[in-house]
Amino acid sequence: MNDLLVTGSVIVTLALIAYSIGIRIEQKWKLLNNKVIIFLTTGLILDITATCFMIIGSGNSPFTVHGVLGYSALLAMFIETILVWRYVLNHGLHQQVTQRLHLYSRYAYLWWVVVYFSGGIIAMVR
Template sequence: MLFFAVLFITFALIFYTLGVFGEKLQKTLKPWHLAAFWAGFACDTGGTALMSRLAVGQSTISFHTVTGLAAILLMLIHAVWATVVLKRNNQELMAGFHKYSLIVWLIWLIPYFSGMFTRMVR
């Protein structure tokens, strides 16, 4: 199960990074970026669910847990917001959206790396 959890989290990193930096390079939000955001969110949620099943019986409140839940919530808000922006087809909002995407991506990296480092220390 650990293998699949790590695989899902890694796919989340790949999808989310492609969406964020694809949007930044193209200087506007496009439907494929939105698909990458939702795929990243789905993979992160799936990987987190598997990780939580592995952690049964362990302390559930930690820096990694808190930042991980915050990151998933931010990813959800980000993907919903991107959906609304694309649906409204507002060029100004679409052009400026990448600034917020990068912030959410950077915040998402905190639990990604804290989980990796925590596991390596054990």
């Protein structure tokens, strides 16, 4: 792995930590506070940054199995962050989230984690 790929892998791991904290708070209390907003938004920025490092650092086409799975996970968390922001802007902070948003958060995050681990394995063994 070259320096760009190592940097991308470190940054995507920081995204995992940020997403995990944000989603854990939402799933535990079923509400949105500023920590949820801050951690999800930070995770998304880190996720996009890591993806750019991997695309630039990789000698492959950006549309490999690992790449496409990665984009789908990034899209799922992009939608999650937009939904959370929209909810807070419409209803304010510290409000109970709807069951739909609560479940979407859980499944988007679980998909992202599956892709993170499978992505790491696929990219490493290639």
